[in-house]
Amino acid sequence: MLARMRYWGLATTAMLLCCSNSVFAEETAAPAAAPAFDTGNVAWMLTSSALVLMMTAPGLALFYGGLVRKKNILSVFMQCLFLMGLMSVIWAVYGFSLSFGGTSPYIGNFDHVLLKDILPTAPGVWPAQGTTGIPKALFMAFQGMFFIITPALICGAFAERMKFSTMCVFMILWGTFVYCPIAHWVWADTGWLCEWNTAAPYRAIDFAGGTVVHITSGISALVCCLIMGKRLGFGQEPMPPHNLTYTAVGAAMLWMGWFGFNGGSAVGSNALAVNGMVSTHFAAAAGLITWAGLEWIQRGKASVLGACSGAVAGLVLITPGSGTVTAMWAMVLAVIGTCVCYWACTTLKSKMKYDDSLDAFGVHGVGGITGALLTGVFATEMVTNPGRKLGGIDGNWAQLVPQAVSVAAAIGIAVVGTTVILKILDATMGLRVTQDDEVQGLDVTQHGEEGYIFY
Amino acid sequence: MKKIEAVIRHFKLEEVKNALTAANIVGMTVTEVRGFGRQRGHKEQYRGAEYTVDFLPKLKVELVVNDEEVEKAVKIIIESARTGKVGDGKIFITPIDEVVRIRTGETGSTAI
Structure with a gap:
């Protein structure tokens, strides 16, 4: 009964809205009446945007902050917080335009610089984002949150030693020359790797950023x-x-925020978003017990850090497939992928002797690649009925080709872009703090503050 | 006057404190310390990186007593802090030249 009343309530509201719209149109002969937005979609995308922002800080800041030594805790928080400011401004000025503007398969343009045609074009007229039922401004804001967290993920690799000033310049350049192009390739309607671009040579499935976010950053x-x-x-x-307490709290926040990250990538409040959220949750769960279980078997104890790492690995792994892989297969995908991440963080790292301070590569790089490839296996038409076979379990093993191409493309642009930017900055600004500063800690030497003061 | 410094296990602090106050030995200072004696450290693992932790956390209880009370105090600490396993800690006793109560300026035994 209650449900029915609510239904009628909605219907009446909708009718009233329609009437008022048409009246409005007649009276003013207004410039193409403002499109009516889908309230459900708008509500979910507003929520998702907030969730994804929360992933960077406090989520990632706590997750990474707990893993460093206490003399560097503030430097990690500052990297995350400062990127919230810096990357957001760049996104508004030209980042969004460079990622999503124009019709080139390879790069955006400057049509939307300073958010032109994204913000209201006339009093009260909000441009709509295609047929999604949400304003472009909301889509822009949601995508902007990804522009913050992707560079923030990289901070885990150079934690405890990079100069803050150099980091800022590095992130501006990295966002411009690595993130914007690949976001365009994969997510702009005309991108050459875009799943829904029927003209694309390689229609890679990357629902929420396995390649764009995790492979590039990792x-x-x-x-x-x-x-x-x-x-x-x-x-x-x-x-x-x-302080592993911080790390555990951060991991839990990442997990929750990821519902917005993957669920929001549906750009709507619908079954696709439900799949995004459900698959994500169960992949994280499977990842958690896999990593902790491997430790338990191998070393006799299941550790808190292992549980956190496993959950994050599961989340990374399902990201590209969260729009096409159902929850049961998501768990299978996460179990396989978490084993690979576990091996990368414990065995590969010590063999190769690189100092990836917080395992940004081991979790996000390795997890991103594995997840993107496994998406080609476990993607299925069951989620959205796209009218074609998707992954290996649908019988379309050929999907592995575009998946592999997108992985290679992401690795390529990340390696070339990052190397060139770092070499230039090394020659001009210097990458690392001085030895004395590093010993003393970045909190005092870079920011003039201490994380823990006892008196 | 003597200073008694007892390095004890964390969870024994309440027992030690209660036993001492029950015997009318009041006033003590507690600090968190790290160290090792015969007790061996343990190994910790973080994503496969293994660390041996030699310095184990203990509490150091400091109290100053009159000479005739030293024996009693030490006995109480031993009884209340002992578990019988390696790692119960140690007691150090040193002479004290002078004690001054800041509020009144009293010195010696009356200031304890």
């Missing part, structure tokens, strides 16, 4: 720690995490 992280070198004393003195 691979760039590896390049960063290879070029910048190890932390002073790495391998000789102990560098255990200074």
